[in-house]
Amino acid sequence: MRKVFWDNPYQTSLETTITAIEGNRVLLAETIAFSFSGGQESDKATLNGLSILHSEIEGNLIYYTLSDNHRFCIGDKVTLEIDWARRYRLMRLHFAAELVLEIITQHWGLEKIGAHIAEDKARIDFVLDRNISTLFEDVLVSYSTIIEKDLPIHTGFSDEATQRRFWKIDGFAEVPCGGTHVKSTGEVGHVIFKRKNIGGGKERIEIMLTEGGIGAI
Numbered sequence: 001m002r003k004v005f006w007d008n009p010y011q012t013s014l015e016t017t018i019t020a021i022e023g024n025r026v027l028l029a030e031t032i033a034f035s036f037s038g039g040q041e042s043d044k045a046t047l048n049g050l051s052i053l054h055s056e057i058e059g060n061l062i063y064y065t066l067s068d069n070h071r072f073c074i075g076d077k078v079t080l081e082i083d084w085a086r087r088y089r090l091m092r093l094h095f096a097a098e099l100v101l102e103i104i105t106q107h108w109g110l111e112k113i114g115a116h117i118a119e120d121k122a123r124i125d126f127v128l129d130r131n132i133s134t135l136f137e138d139v140l141v142s143y144s145t146i147i148e149k150d151l152p153i154h155t156g157f158s159d160e161a162t163q164r165r166f167w168k169i170d171g172f173a174e175v176p177c178g179g180t181h182v183k184s185t186g187e188v189g190h191v192i193f194k195r196k197n198i199g200g201g202k203e204r205i206e207i208m209l210t211e212g213g214i215g216a217i
Contacts, residue, residue, distance in 0.1 A: 001061050002030040005043075006155070006165065009091060009180040012084045018076045025063045026072055033082055035062045039115040040094050040179045044083040047072075060163050087180065089119050089209070094179045095153065095167075095188045096143075096207050097122035102173045103142045108135065113202065117179075122207040125198060132203035133195040143191070146172065150186030 001019075004011055011032050020027035026047070033045040035055035045052045047066065054065040072078070094117045101124055104110050114125035126132060146169070154168040158176065167181055168174040182188060189209055196204040 001028065003062075003163075004030050004032045005034050005180050006178075008032075009087070009182075012082055012087075014080045016078060016080055018072055018074055018078060021072060021074055022063070024066050024068050024070060026066060026070070027061060027063055028078075028080065031062055031064075032080055033062070033064065034087070034090075034180055038177060038179050039097075040090060040117045041119070043087055043090075046081050048078050086119050090117060091180050091182050092188050092209060093117050093119075093122040093207065095181050095185075096191050096209070097124055098167065098175065098177065098179075099143055099146060099185070099188070100124060100139060100191075100205065100207060102175060103139050104135065106173070107138070107142070120208070123196075123204055124207070125202055125204045127201060128203040129201040130203075131195065131197075132205060133193070136193050136195070140191075140193070146185050147188060147190060148186070150184050152184050153181050155181055 004014060014030060014032045016031070017029045018026050019029050033043045033052065033055065034040065035057050036042045037057060042055050047064065050066055050070060052064045052066060056063055097115060097117055101112060111127040112124060113127055116123050151169050156166060158164045158166045164176065165178040166174055167177050169185070191207050192210050194206040194208070196206060198204050
């Protein structure tokens with residue numbers, strides 16, 4: 001299965017072929033619909049206008065679940081379309097979280113214990129026995145510097161056979177990641193942070209996009 005969302009994460013429609021059917025699950029020759037991985041939520045998508053209800057990764061393949069009465073057959077030519085507004089917010093929030101995590105890792109070496117990227121916000125959880133908001137000002141300064149430089153974001157395979165991917169900003173970092181990414185840091189945009197204590201020496205940063213400046217709430 002060719003994952004076009006890695007080649008061109010901006011592509012919103014794809015003509016492809018059904019290569020396998022298992023009940024209400026179908027497999028496609030190529031796909032632009034990302035499936036939940038690395039904390040990034042799945043795309044919302046349709047196949048010939050029929051909503052994809054669920055997707056799951058098995059090995060290097062992605063199976064898409066449709067309603068029981070989908071009536072597709074192996075070999076059918078179909079049109080796959082994604083909800084672009086959702087995808088673009090996921091891409092921006094994903095990389096905002098990647099930048100925040102890398103800044104915190106480089107400067108403070110905190111241990112990440114969880115992450116999730118949704119359409120409205122991203123979150124990262126750390127092991128920390130004090131209020132993580134004390135770091136916000138310094139993190140935001142470093143973050144905004146990278147955003148305002150509008151640096152190119154390079155992506156590719158670190159191991160094509162196992163489909164391991166990475167993103168890289170020259171002079172900043174190279175990080176393993178198989179998500180979908182925008183082309184440059186300027187596209188990510190500014191963010192605001194919110195702190196949550198999730199108990200037991202664990203702290204959470206919630207990250208939200210803003211069309212204005214940067215800050216914390």
